[in-house]
Amino acid sequence: MSTAATARPGFLAIELDGAGWDGAGSGTLAAAVLAVESAGFHVATFKDAPEAGRANALQRAAFAGPVTRSIALVPEVDTVYTEPFHVSTQLASLDYVSGGRAGWIATATESPAAAAAVGRRSVTGEGLAKEASAAIEVSRRLWDSWEDDAVIRDVATGRYIDVDKLHYVDFTAPEEAGPGYSIKGPSIIPRPLQGQLPVIAPLGLLGSGLVDDAAVDAVLVTAPTPELLTAEVRDARSRLRTGVAIIAELDVVLDSRGLAAADRPAPADSGRALFTGSAAGLAALLAPILAVADGVRLHPASFDVELDELSRVVLPELRRSGALRAPLQDATFRDLLGLDRPASRYADAAATAIAAAE
Amino acid sequence: MTSHSSAKSDPTVFAPSGTLQFGIFFQGVNSGTIWKAAESGSQTDFESFRRLVQTAERGLFAAFFLGEGLRLREHLGRPHALDVVGRPDAQTALAALAAVTTNIGLVATQNTTYNDPADLAHRLASLDLISGGRAAWNIVTTDNAWTGANFRRGGYLDHADRYKHAEAFVETAKRIWDSWETPAGPARHVRHEGQHYTVDVTPRLPRSAQYRPVLFQAGDSPEGRDFAARQADVIFSAHPKLEKAIEFRTDLVARTLAAGRPANAVQIMPASEFILAATDQEAQAKKEWVRSLQIGPQQALAYLEQFWGRELSGYDPDGPLPEIDPVVEETSETRGSGFHGAKARQLADQWRAEAKDKGLSIRQFVSAKTSRMDATFTGSYSAVADHLAEFARVGAVDGFNISPWLIPTGLDDIVNHLVPELQERGVYPTEYRGTTLRENLGLATPVRSGDAVTAAGPVRHA
Secondary structure, eight states: OTTSSOOSOBEEEEEOTTTTOSSSTHHHHHHHHHHHHHHTOSEEEEOOOOOTTOOOHHHHHHHHTTTOSSOEEEEEEESSSSOHHHHHHHHHHHHHHTTSOBOEEEEOOOOHHHHHHTTOOOOOTHHHHHHHHHHHHHHHHHHHSBOTTOEEEETTTTEEEOGGGBOOOOEEEOSSSSSOEEEOOOOSSOOOTTSSOOEEEEGGGBSTTSBOGGGOSEEEEOOSSGGGHHHHHHHHHHHSOTTOEEEEEEEEEEOBTTBOGGGSOOOOOOSSEEEEEOHHHHHHHHHHHHHHSSEEEEEESSHHHHHHHIIIIIHHHHHHTTSBOOOOSSOOHHHHHTOOOOOOTTSOHHHHHHHHHO | OHHHHHHHHOTTSOOOOSOOEEEEEEOSSBSSSOOSSTTOOOSSSHHHHHHHHHHHHHTTOSEEEEOOOSSOOEETTEEOOSSBOOOOOHHHHHHHHHTTOSSOEEEEEEESSSSOHHHHHHHHHHHHHHTTSOEEEEEEOOOOHHHHTTSSSOSOOOGGGHHHHHHHHHHHHHHHHTOBSSTTOOBOOEEEEOSSOEEEEOOOOOOBTTBSOEEEEOOOSHHHHHHHHHHOSEEOOSOOSHHHHHHHHHHHHHHHHHTTSOTTSSEEOOEEEEEEESSHHHHHHHHHHHHHHHSOHHHHHHHHHHHHOSOOTTSOTTSOOOSSOOSOSBOOGGGOGGGTTOBHHHHHHHHHHHHHHHTOOHHHHHHHHHSOGGGEEEEEHHHHHHHHHHHHHHTSOSEEEEOOSSTTTTTHHIIIIIHHHHHHTTOSOSSOSOSSHHHHHTOOOOOOOHHHHSTTOOOOOO
């Protein structure tokens, strides 16, 4: 299991921030995602904050699919003001265009502006996590709603699909935050290549009556300072079910291009731990964190500037010391997280038992 | 481009461009796609999409269309099993295809009823930026509650209100795309308070290289045509035969002028199918093969079952139409829009008489009904090219939106053989005019609307 007190080396994710949205658009995005893949990052994430100039995160991840070979592509997608049926279909589609390298950072953020844009009442407090919980559950059901072998192409009987292997999901969301809703299914796209996309949530959305830890494959963990990250990771691990991967979050400003990190503009306070210093210092900080966490996600202060140092010094040093695993070739995001490909929840229980016995 | 200059000289007179453009419509759910042949490939693997779009781009196609249906079609209360089904989200697939193409337009069919205007406008603007100005929206207006069962807001829209609703939606989207004052911002606030929804948003994205996504529309009713005449850049019509196409052009030009737009403002690309070979005789033989694989015995019975509302599996597909009567009054929407609302009993009587008259079996009758006869061009490459050149000469259409009957090789014949014949006749592009869809279609750049220029914009009621 990936997430046991973790013998195996960790992985590194990087937030691409706004790369690709700036009008030059696709060229910048392709260059950025290729650069992080060749630097040896295992995961690229795409932020979907409502900032001017930022194109849709899921589409940027989809664009990156055919451009890359091994890196996992993981967009943030809001769960509160989106249509769960569309989100499920879009994420399943991302898995197809990336060859099984897709994941989902499920977000739920208080935002009166996002509510007004779609003419809904602003959701606050625990309502946010409840919306996230419902959206994750319905996406997972829809991903399972076509069994793996539903497309049969049986010429003799003239059937393209076996309708016994398609399932209504009949999901009803509780009326916690809004008017509630129900979704019939089945999905309009076959089961994703990975069966289920790995779902990642910020740790703050988890809890009793909120997002259940059984609903997620990984959590994002933050701390006030880099030194406290290891303790936060251990604490999260002790509270979550075995099998949930822990990804530590870290902002970084590095000495680079002749400028000391301390002399560079400090990034806006993100609420995450911030490392300021040399590339060698960052490698020394990350090694013990990667020994307790499954992975670390870096948020560079300036993508181009930090990437120079990360690819030249930090990643090679971590690989040399054995703290960082080699990139996986031809692997899915589930493989990276050490997760098996699950059977559909709707698959015939008897058939599953037979298959297991064989 | 003499025609363009003459159109400019008198915007109230339609001027044929003298050329044709092709689009490809990868429907993903339909009975026209053959899945039973050895050459039939995957409907969902990305490689099928890549292969098709790159073939289309090699053939200088203007656009690659993806279809959308937000609920699986059903047959007698269960998902319909006999046709290809299961397709990706259009915009997600197109964003990926943007990475492997450089000129072709990327058209997403998207519904106005089960999307929020601010969200859909944002995602379309994203696709437009990511693709460097190649995105388009094929506007559809499904209203039924049956589809709504997959959404937060179920069936809230009356059929009669669908175009009114769609128009308010599209106008709101246009205001969102108009909202950035300069490519660097700032954005104007957009508010819309209507009968069906409220939008209050500060748009996030600048205009693209083609200003905003190109708008396609496919409705053929008088309301649909007027809607296109007011709002769309291209109409995806149902009239590909020459005489009907000319009538349709005349009608659409009149509606476009009545809407206060220039005669050439709305282009026409009918849905079509091509069955081609080196000789007419070979093409006819190929057509027999295509039809036999499109409508097998099971599909023929299932087609009738949709209207009869009952199982007909005891009937011989090679025998006459069932003598028993339908058990439903009206066919429902569950099979897709083409079936919706037909008066079943009346139709059954009519069909039985028609089949008896022509001596057709169930299979032959259904094949004739469903074969898109009007939309199919069958013949040798040169004969079909001669025929299409006539469309270009009289300006009956601006191009054709082609549904391939094989995935992913269904465009090979067209690109390898028909396109060169059309180029020789001077009626098909020999290169892409530009890198945006708007440039390649020869569409004018929109003029920024006054509404958006007004700070905060007026609150509109629809």
